[in-house]
Amino acid sequence: MDKYHDCQKEKGKGPTAQSAEIQAQNYLELANTKGAWEWSEIAKQNSKEVTKEIVILQMRIRLREQDLSRATEVLEHDLVSFPNDPDFLYLLGNLYFERKMWNQSLLYYTALSFVIERRDNHSKYKNITAKSLGELNYKLDYAKIAIKRYNEYNSVNKNDMEVLFRLAQIYFVLGDFKMSKFYLEQIREKNSRDIDASHMLAEIYFLNARDLAPQFFLTLKNENKIPKEGFMPLLYQLVNGSNLDLSEKLRAFIKGNPGRLSPRVALLELAEKNNDPEYEQLNAETAQYAYEYRQYGLAENILRRGMNRLNQNQIEQRVNYLEKISACQEMLGQWNRSILSIKEAINLSSDLEKKFRLRFRLAYLYLQGNLKKEETSVAILSKTISENPSPTHYYLRGLSYFQLEKYQESIKDYSEAIRLEPNNPNLYFYRATSYDKLKQFPETESDLKKTISLNPNASNAMNYLGYLYAEKDIHPEEAKQLLNQAIALEPDNPAYQDSLGWVYYRKKEFNLALLHLNFAASLALERGFEDPVIYEHLGDVYLAKNDPVNAVQFYKLSLSKDKQKSNKNLVSKIRRVEKEISE
Template sequence: MFQAIKTPNHPFLFVFFCFLSLSLFAAEPGTRTKECSLLEPGVPAEYFLSRALREQVDGFQASQRRKPEDSKLSFERSVSFLDSYHLCLKEVGKDPSALSSETQSLNYLELGSLEKAWEWSESAIGKSPEVSKDLVLLQTRIRIRQGELAKASDVLESSLHKFPNDPDFLYLLGNINFERKLWNQSILYYTALSFVIERRDNHSKYKFLTAKALGELNYKLDYPKISIKRYNEYTTAYKNDMEVLFRLAQIYFVLGDFKHCRQYLEQIREKNPRDLDASHMLAEIYFMDARDLAPTYFATLKKEKKIPKEGIVFLLDKLVSGSKTGLEAKLRTYIQENPGRLSPRVALLELAEKEKLPDYEILSADTAQYAYEYRQYLTAEKILRRGLSQITAKENAFEEKSLYYEKISSCQEMLGLWNHSILSTREALRLTKETEKSLRLRFRLAYLYLQGNLKKESLSVSVLSETIKENPNPTHYYLRGLAYFQLSKYKESVSDFSEAIKLDPKNFNYYFYRATAFDKLKQFSDTESDLKTTISLNPNASNAMNYLGYLYAEKDMNPEEANKLLNQAVSLEPDNPAFQDSLGWVLYRKKDFNRALLHLNFAASLALERGFEDPVIYEHLGDVYLAKKDPVNALQFFKLSESKLKLESNKDLVAKIKKVQKEISE
């Protein structure tokens, strides 16, 4: 880990000390004065520095040759020569130089004297007119060796605005925060690094390491489709990484895409026939998703002697082969001992249907619920429809069917099948006679009308208006307020959010969304008040912090408060592109252009990682480059912003483009 941190440039040090050594004795003949009590007359103090540098180079070379004792002796001699050099400087009233301090720090780091290494690195920084990349990386190495990963991250972050596109810095920050399990922070830096690699250094040594890290991070942060994309980038170079192939199979399993899951598991079996995990997981997939092919696959496992004498694969093999004796009891016991497994529940449900077990309906509902919770929405829907077909014409059958349609609707919603979900909800609503269930289903129907790009906000308002007459619940007013907002009826939206607040004055969401409606009505004081109330009710309301901070920046108000709010929002959600954009904009307003560029580039890279490009971010980047008197880059981002606009043209942006084009042509 942390392989990005490099030692100083040894060839440079070698050449430097050679030239220095030659110059030490090139004095004019004649009387030689004594410059240091530790040296002969005429020998300058730099002699000790030269010897120290030579010993340090020898120390690194011995380390590379795997001669630790020789290496240690060389570093110790280098320390001794530098001590002598510093005594010579002290005799003439001088302090250690930046070079000698950094060299001594590096010696102590290699010797494991970490406190001394840090002290000398601080001395080097104090003597340096401008802190170099090597010195920052040296301090980072010291903190890592001390086990102080948070402090190591702070060292890098404090200088990142000076090296915003440096791959070593970004890789290290991604790596350190990954080790700290700060996934959102880690994905920020790895995404920025990927952005740099794609645009500046497509052959970077970090390219595939970054793709793998982003695959894992997006998986952890529940962006499975982005995770697949990143892992696939990695496997173009590392086709035999079994761990990644298995992770891809797991992701597809979570997505309910058993076809692709099977493909990756079969790849693993082909590349590594001894892999039992892949073989057994594939058995469960065949059982749940390809029942007609399952017997052939289980027969293959038998030939390969991969059917264990107990466990889930053993039980599934029994069911597939038609051996049902004692199977029900064994499956129930297995489920009790392993409640998180889906395949034994599916197996027991199949057995219950074939054997006409009395608790079939209960098992059907429970299995569908588990499938839903494990995001196997297609599997859950199949189980629910099978259960629906088994409901006989008995008392309360309509209510049971209504409940099944409601659950089917939830599965369709999670699959993004909005119209199907609406139809299922309508059917559930048609079948029920229960007042509470009817209200719940109407609320759900109104909610579904607002999803996707259905453009059915008016239908949502109509359903909610009828519901509110019967039950003026705060959530009903809240949802209708959102519907009115989407219809650009901001006064009505404010009115509904206000009604919701009267009924539930402690709900911070109501204040936040009323603030957004007030903002559309250009009522700044009301907007500000509601956003402050949101934050007071919920100290972690990052969306309100971002909104208020950005408004202050736009209006050139309360710059310090704006900066504080946006830094709080970013600390809570570092991988939120909107928050990074807002912070960059505030820094631009403060004329801190380098830091502004850093955060705006974070925003642009994060937006791309999430699959969209925001014209506002690109326009802001153009504004910063223009302020830095870089019209070429400014024009590039202004045009990029214009190309991403989906609605009507931005007149201000068009004027900027014309102005910059004229400036460049002149």
């Protein structure tokens, strides 16, 4: 190749793109990454257009240098030329996974899944993408999406013990012991020697099916799956009614393993049996651990057992229990039961400060779920504010007014909260949303800028302001900078990707617009919803690219997902584009 290039030079010609690429590959095989990179750059410069092969070659060079960050940069730099290429999306998802940057990895694997579903349903990446999305959604605490993705993978790979165990773990965390047992029993059936699944199943029997626990522990004993050390022999001892020195052993185990829930539940049970004077403290700690592990039903049961032990004079302690029980019921989506618990706590308490806090919580609950009793919330907060004005109460009443579309009243309350707490960035952000509803742009802009100045990581304010600039077609560079900052903080946020796509549309950079809008559409779909605004934006970009067929497809998709079903502007667009196609 050197001789060939010398000949080319004698003829007054430089290397061709193809010969430079081959030379780069030669240097890479010889582990000369410096030479490989130089020749790859020559290949890129001499090529009429960037090819997929040369970009992947450059990525391989950076990987040979063990520089995952620069390997990622190579792919991202030219992704706009290959926005729907499965290899690019898979490599980016995998690279970010290796770098433990879960949100970025989720972005690319989600985009890859979107491409597979719409363009290449028989893709070689289909199964690995489903498994990766299961793991990523699990890591990012999207439990139900993780289950969906793992089950997609599991439908084809039924004997992957790692995935079966992960599904059991997720259901365990969600408090669905029935489904957790389902997967753990599958593992035991497929792999009789498995220890972890057997021990996890034993804990579920202990926590959720106590009457069946002794028999299961006997089964484990016969299978030689109860070790001499660790938690299992202690649990076996408790289930079989032998409490000798067990409390001390459990305390020692908890000290060495403070993150485990089941040992705390076991210790609490012993404390209850033995009328331990520390029972109330242990009850509070165990319930808190159960709550943090999202075992809300278990946490409520623990709290109720503790509350039932109180005597008639321990009124304020009962109030504290009811407040915590209400929190568990809220997390279980039991809004009315949660409200009843808080009302009972308010009626019992004689502590005025505590009553103010409980009233705030009651007003908050009336805004949640499918209740949406904003007027009731306003009435509760108005009474509280008349007795004890505080920024939190003004804030929540401002939010209630906002939901009632009383934006002037909302602004007034947010302003009063700001007067009392001038350095709280959230108050400026929420006031900005009310100003925006009243089309008061200077005030909206000012409050969003103030939010960002008080909190440099306020990605919601960056996105809001950047999108407003794009909508008004002003400050395009500042809009792009704001949205890139927001996406750097939350790359897997569909709203932020949509906003950046819209900025690029306004700047007439249509390929970049499509890239980010497709990210937005795929992320929204992954989260279980389809945003009509994103689809309409995609239609606008395709129309600008003189692709009316794709444009009308996305316009119709947008209209079908629009709950109002009365978007006259969109209907007009569809008719106009369909007429253009027919002509």
